[in-house]
Amino acid sequence: METSRKPYSEMSDSELSQELEALRKDYHNYQAMDMNLDMSRGKPCREQLDISMGMMDVLNSSSDLVCEDGTDCRNYGVLTGIDEARELMSDMMENNPDNIIIFGNSSLNVMYDCISRSFTHGVMGSTPWCKLDKVKWLCPVPGYDRHFAITEYFGIEMINIPMTPEGPDMDMIEQLVSEDESIKGIWCCPKYSNPQGYSYSDRTVSRFAHLKPAATDFRIYWDNAYTIHHLYETDQDYIVEILAECKKAGNPDLVYKFASTSKVAFPGSGIAAMAASLNNLEDVKKQMKFQTIGHDKVNQLRTTRFFKNIHGMVEHMKKHAAILRPKFESVETIFSENLDGLGIGEWTVPKGGYFISFETLPGCAKKVVAYCKKAGVTLTAAGSAFPYHLDPADTNIRIAPSFPPLEELKTAAKLFTLCVKIVSIEKILEDRSK
Amino acid sequence: METSRKPYSEMSDSELSQELEALRKDYHNYQAMDMNLDMSRGKPCREQLDISMGMMDVLNSSSDLVCEDGTDCRNYGVLTGIDEARELMSDMMENNPDNIIIFGNSSLNVMYDCISRSFTHGVMGSTPWCKLDKVKWLCPVPGYDRHFAITEYFGIEMINIPMTPEGPDMDMIEQLVSEDESIKGIWCCPKYSNPQGYSYSDRTVSRFAHLKPAATDFRIYWDNAYTIHHLYETDQDYIVEILAECKKAGNPDLVYKFASTSKVAFPGSGIAAMAASLNNLEDVKKQMKFQTIGHDKVNQLRTTRFFKNIHGMVEHMKKHAAILRPKFESVETIFSENLDGLGIGEWTVPKGGYFISFETLPGCAKKVVAYCKKAGVTLTAAGSAFPYHLDPADTNIRIAPSFPPLEELKTAAKLFTLCVKIVSIEKILEDRSK
Numbered sequence: 001m002e003t004s005r006k007p008y009s010e011m012s013d014s015e016l017s018q019e020l021e022a023l024r025k026d027y028h029n030y031q032a033m034d035m036n037l038d039m040s041r042g043k044p045c046r047e048q049l050d051i052s053m054g055m056m057d058v059l060n061s062s063s064d065l066v067c068e069d070g071t072d073c074r075n076y077g078v079l080t081g082i083d084e085a086r087e088l089m090s091d092m093m094e095n096n097p098d099n100i101i102i103f104g105n106s107s108l109n110v111m112y113d114c115i116s117r118s119f120t121h122g123v124m125g126s127t128p129w130c131k132l133d134k135v136k137w138l139c140p141v142p143g144y145d146r147h148f149a150i151t152e153y154f155g156i157e158m159i160n161i162p163m164t165p166e167g168p169d170m171d172m173i174e175q176l177v178s179e180d181e182s183i184k185g186i187w188c189c190p191k192y193s194n195p196q197g198y199s200y201s202d203r204t205v206s207r208f209a210h211l212k213p214a215a216t217d218f219r220i221y222w223d224n225a226y227t228i229h230h231l232y233e234t235d236q237d238y239i240v241e242i243l244a245e246c247k248k249a250g251n252p253d254l255v256y257k258f259a260s261t262s263k264v265a266f267p268g269s270g271i272a273a274m275a276a277s278l279n280n281l282e283d284v285k286k287q288m289k290f291q292t293i294g295h296d297k298v299n300q301l302r303t304t305r306f307f308k309n310i311h312g313m314v315e316h317m318k319k320h321a322a323i324l325r326p327k328f329e330s331v332e333t334i335f336s337e338n339l340d341g342l343g344i345g346e347w348t349v350p351k352g353g354y355f356i357s358f359e360t361l362p363g364c365a366k367k368v369v370a371y372c373k374k375a376g377v378t379l380t381a382a383g384s385a386f387p388y389h390l391d392p393a394d395t396n397i398r399i400a401p402s403f404p405p406l407e408e409l410k411t412a413a414k415l416f417t418l419c420v421k422i423v424s425i426e427k428i429l430e431d432r433s434k
Numbered sequence: 435m436e437t438s439r440k441p442y443s444e445m446s447d448s449e450l451s452q453e454l455e456a457l458r459k460d461y462h463n464y465q466a467m468d469m470n471l472d473m474s475r476g477k478p479c480r481e482q483l484d485i486s487m488g489m490m491d492v493l494n495s496s497s498d499l500v501c502e503d504g505t506d507c508r509n510y511g512v513l514t515g516i517d518e519a520r521e522l523m524s525d526m527m528e529n530n531p532d533n534i535i536i537f538g539n540s541s542l543n544v545m546y547d548c549i550s551r552s553f554t555h556g557v558m559g560s561t562p563w564c565k566l567d568k569v570k571w572l573c574p575v576p577g578y579d580r581h582f583a584i585t586e587y588f589g590i591e592m593i594n595i596p597m598t599p600e601g602p603d604m605d606m607i608e609q610l611v612s613e614d615e616s617i618k619g620i621w622c623c624p625k626y627s628n629p630q631g632y633s634y635s636d637r638t639v640s641r642f643a644h645l646k647p648a649a650t651d652f653r654i655y656w657d658n659a660y661t662i663h664h665l666y667e668t669d670q671d672y673i674v675e676i677l678a679e680c681k682k683a684g685n686p687d688l689v690y691k692f693a694s695t696s697k698v699a700f701p702g703s704g705i706a707a708m709a710a711s712l713n714n715l716e717d718v719k720k721q722m723k724f725q726t727i728g729h730d731k732v733n734q735l736r737t738t739r740f741f742k743n744i745h746g747m748v749e750h751m752k753k754h755a756a757i758l759r760p761k762f763e764s765v766e767t768i769f770s771e772n773l774d775g776l777g778i779g780e781w782t783v784p785k786g787g788y789f790i791s792f793e794t795l796p797g798c799a800k801k802v803v804a805y806c807k808k809a810g811v812t813l814t815a816a817g818s819a820f821p822y823h824l825d826p827a828d829t830n831i832r833i834a835p836s837f838p839p840l841e842e843l844k845t846a847a848k849l850f851t852l853c854v855k856i857v858s859i860e861k862i863l864e865d866r867s868k
Contacts, residue, residue: 041510049508053495060494061487074483074700076475104538105730112725120553120564120588130554130564146727153724154554266508269732290587291546293580296539298703299733 005341008424013432020425023418027375030415035376037412042194042354043403044263044320051319052265058306065301073297079289080281081273085300089273091310092228093259094241099275101284104295107260107272111221112150114256114274117287118184118217119154124253124283126217129154129184138176138186140168142357142385142396144194147187147223151387158387159183163196167204177213185219191239192226195385195398196357197350199237209245211254219280220255226353227259228317231325237351243275252277261303263320263354264313271295271303327401331356331413338417344424347399356399357385364423365394371419377412439775442858447866454859457852461809464849469810471846476628476788477837478697478754485753486699492740499735507731513723514715515707519734523707525744526662527693528675533709535718538729541694541706545655546584548690548708551721552618553588557651558687558717563588563618572610572620574602576791576819576830578628581621581657585821592821595620597630601638611647619653625673626660629819629832630791631784633671643679645688653714654689660787661693662751665759671785677709686711695737697754697788698747705729705737761835765790765847772851778858781833790833791819798857799828805853811846 008016059065065073067082080086081102090097103110119129129135136157139148143163151158159176161168167190177183188208190200200208208220222242230236246254253276261270274284307313332349335358339345347358360368365382372379380398383389399416401409442450493499499507501516514520515536524531537544556562563569570591573582577597585592593610595602601624611617622642624634634642642654656676664670680688687710695704708718741747766783769792773779781792794802799816806813814832817823833850835843 043510046506049506052508055495056493056497056499057495059490061489061491063490065490072480072483074486074703076477076696076701106726106728109726116550116554120550128564130562146724150724153721262510266732267510268728269508269730287587290580290584292540292543294540294702296703296730296733298700299730 007341007343008428009343013429016425016429020422023422023425026418027371027422030375030418033376033411035408035411035415037377037404037408039400039404039409039412040378040380041403042263042400044267045323045403045405047323048320048402049266051316052306055265055302055306058302059298065298067297067301071297073301076293078294078297079285079292081271081295082297082300082304084304085271088304088307088310088313089259089271090275092313093224093257093273093275095243095257095275099243099277099281101274101281101288102295102300103272103274105262105268105270105272105299107223107225107258107262108146110272110274111147111223111258113291114219114221114284115150115154115185117284121287123217123219124279132182134182136180136183138173138183139387140187141387142195142391142398143187144189144223145380145384147221148387151187156184160387161186163193163198165196165198167198167200170204170207174207174211177211177215177218179214181214183213184215184217185221188220188222189225190222190242191224191237192229192350192353194225194353195355195396196348197353197355198348199239202240205240205242205245209242209249209251209254211251218254222255222257224257224259225263228314229263229320229354230317230352231321231328232351233318233321235351243277247277253279256280264316265303265306269299271300324402327406327409328356330406330410331399331401334410334413335417338414339420342421342424345420354400354402356401358397358399359395360397360420361424361427362393362395364420364427365391365397367423367426368397368416368419371423372412372416375415375419377415379416441775441777442862443777447863450859450863454856457856457859460852461805461856464809464852467810467845469842469845469849471811471838471842473834473838473843473846474812474814475837476697476834478701479757479837479839481757482754482836483700485750486740489699489736489740492736493732499732501731501735505731507735510727512728512731513719513726515705515729516731516734516738518738519705522738522741522744522747523693523705524709526747527658527691527707527709529677529691529709533677533712533715535708535715535722536729536734537706537708539696539702539704539706539733541657541659541692541696541708542580544706544708545581545657545692547725548655548718549584549588549619551718552651555721557653558713560651566616568616570614570617572607572617573821574621575821576629576825576832577621578623578657579814579818581655582821585621590618593617594821597627597632599630599632601632601634604638604641608641608645611645611649611652613648615648617647618649618651619655622654622656623659624656624676625658625671626663626784626787628659628787629789629830630782631787631789632782633673636674639674639676639679643676643683643685643688645685647688652688656689656691658691658693659697662748663697663754663788664751664786665755665762666785667752667755669785677711681711687713690714698750699737699740703733705734758836761840761843762790764840764844765833765835768844768847769851772848773854776855776858779854788834788836790835792831792833793829794831794854795858795861796827796829798854798861799825799831801857801860802850802853803831805857806846806850809849809853811849813850
């Protein structure tokens with residue numbers, strides 16, 4: 001790492017112009033490579049999918065598809081999921097099986113349905129949100145674009161909450177929720193957050209559990225998407241279990257917790273789950289029984305028999321880590337090699353999850369993404385990690401290293417740093433000329 | 435069949451009392467058998483599930499899980515379903531693949547979501563129903579209890595429409611929808627209807643397609659649940675395809691059509707689909723893209739590769755028919771043998787679907803179901819086939835012959851006719867004594 005480099009801001013116009021010329025030549029070389037690389041989403045790569053192929057052998061036509069309590073999984077019924085699936089997911093989510101409902105293949109769908117239900121039927125007897133003049137939501141930023149898309153779709157007014165490496169700004173949250181009854185929820189990705197890879201500190205979780213919202217129907221949407229998605233076998237983040245903490249704080253109904261096996265086995269063919277207090281689950285079931293007769297129990301059985309138990313799942317996650325770790329480390333190394341000391345970007349170095357969050361100089365993110373695109377590398381659209389796609393400073397870019405093959409990823413990472421350099425110089429020169 | 439029997443209504447009090455005494459003795463014998471039989475739901479039986487076990491061998495760890503257009507079905511994506519699943523379902527539903535969206539495991543869930551979406555976001559730009567003072571719905575009766583449960587859950591006022599062997603009373607429907615803008619939909623089970631097994635006549639379908647609803651956001655919920663669920667290989671019902679008919683009538687957006695493979699392969703592990711005009715599908719997709727990244731493509735692939743094509747599916751349905759046919763015929767034979775000529779009940783004789791609809795004397799249905807229950811046979815609760823569980827005449831009982839083994843079913847059918855006799859005599863005597 002060349003920390004002895006001169007920051008761009010300290011370079012003269014002519015030094016920068018000279019540098020820019022060289023960088024542009026380099027850029028043309030990348031363009032000539034005719035790349036077509038998609039780094040826009042947190043998609044597992046082919047090798048990661050391959051390690052779950054055993055899932056396809058778990059059940060065959062000689063299998064007994066009867067689950068532990070005697071239910072024939074092939075037939076209708078069992079609204080909240082088979083016992084063994086609830087047990088496995090409860091171990092993954094660190095909750096009691098009684099506090100778990102198993103759903104279909106998508107936890108996002110469960111979150112959507114929770115908000116939709118709150119609009120049409122309220123929360124545990126509250127006024128349906130569709131009858132209210134205004135519904136607001138807290139959105140730690142940068143955050144997960146699909147979360148924000150749901151609240152935007154429902155016309156909910158979203159309020160940005162700045163993120164820190166300890167979690168969102170709790171002072172701001174505490175004040176807002178205690179004052180404003182129209183604030184009905186907050187999106188949280190508490191562990192290896194999307195996109196930073198931050199994990200909430202013990203103090204943050206505790207403050208969440210002790211919130212005193214003005215709205216009785218306020219719920220924390222605790223999307224623990226990356227709960228067991230570590231990159232390292234020993235150097236792992238731990239977060240305090242939120243349901244237990246809420247119970248201790250006398251706020252047992254404050255939180256809906258979500259997780260799924262989408263990034264454990266096959267995305268799109270996993271099982272999603274929700275953990276919450278019995279009161280909350282009763283409320284959910286009141287609706288759920290009208291919506292479906294039950295989710296796919298054969299797939300619940302397949303998933304459970306494949307992993308056997310939480311230990312099997314943890315061992316399985318090590319295989320994912322072995323594939324993802326070099327990818328994350330390569331990106332970080334290339335970023336350091338090419339950008340350290342230049343003062344034109346900062347990035348997170350997560351121990352798990354699916355993303356690295358990059359911060360450019362103000363007003364550069366969109367242009368960097370556009371330049372990468374023109375050279376064949378698609379990144380998540382700049383601004384996506386903010387409500388309404390509005391990144392106020394235009395600085396944030398989400399890097400998703402999982403999907404491309406390692407060598408291509410390295411090329412893309414190099415191209416990315418090149419684009420950051422070009423755009424930064426252009427910006428500095430432009431600012432100076434004003 | 436002893437058609438020479440004397441109807442109960444023509445028997446004297448003492449004749450009836452004598453008959454009742456004998457019947458009650460018989461009833462006690464059934465009670466002593468200590469049966470525990472569930473005929474409450476339209477569940478396939480074990481033998482029916484067994485014929486789909488090949489589904490578990492279609493995919494294994496050596497399978498190529500890439501679908502025809504090159505998509506890796508193991509990963510995220512493909513919101514509306516893989517091409518081959520859309521093709522298979524389009525053949526099953528008699529629509530163009532372009533007019534099909536594939537969903538998760540439950541068509542009921544799709545119907546629920548359609549109504550929920552209409553409440554929160556309206557239909558193709560209409561006012562969201564939650565903003566309206568009143569939403570009403572037409573319910574052909576008797577009908578499917580889970581349909582009525584959804585509309586009841588959303589606080590929709592349900593209006594009973596009498597059913598005939600040709601379909602619902604179209605005069606009434608035409609008048610109501612043309613006059614009342616608050617009527618937003620109708621539940622239809624057009625083929626082998628639940629619970630009668632009636633199939634809508636050509637004239638009925640045509641009149642549906644030509645409806646002129648006052649509400650632009652009125653939709654026909656066409657739940658073609660039993661579209662290929664015939665009991666006989668040649669003597670089958672055909673119904674006119676509704677989407678095409680609506681298009682011809684200049685009403686292309688009037689209908690949402692639903693189907694699934696729940697009663698083709700495994701209930702709960704099938705694939706559900708919706709067919710509608712491109713305008714309607716665009717409207718659905720606008721919401722769907724916020725709700726999920728996509729449904730279970732591996733299961734779509736498994737289902738499609740198992741059946742291969744619609745011919746494979748049709749051949750598969752013959753195996754179901756071979757199991758179900760003797761069950762339906764046994765029930766009908768026992769009903770005839772024990773009830774013909776007595777003037778105390780009528781029943782339908784469907785050529786497909788999952789149910790037989792039984793009509794008792796007025797005011798007897800609840801009691802018959804209660805008597806069966808006390809002797810160990812659970813039927814669908816009387817009144818279930820009506821909105822708010824209110825059967826005005828208390829005459830309708832839904833018989834679900836699919837689940838019990840044939841011999842037990844025969845016993846249950848005999849017990850049922852015995853209960854009908856007892857309750858009818860009690861009712862006649864009670865009426866006479868008034």
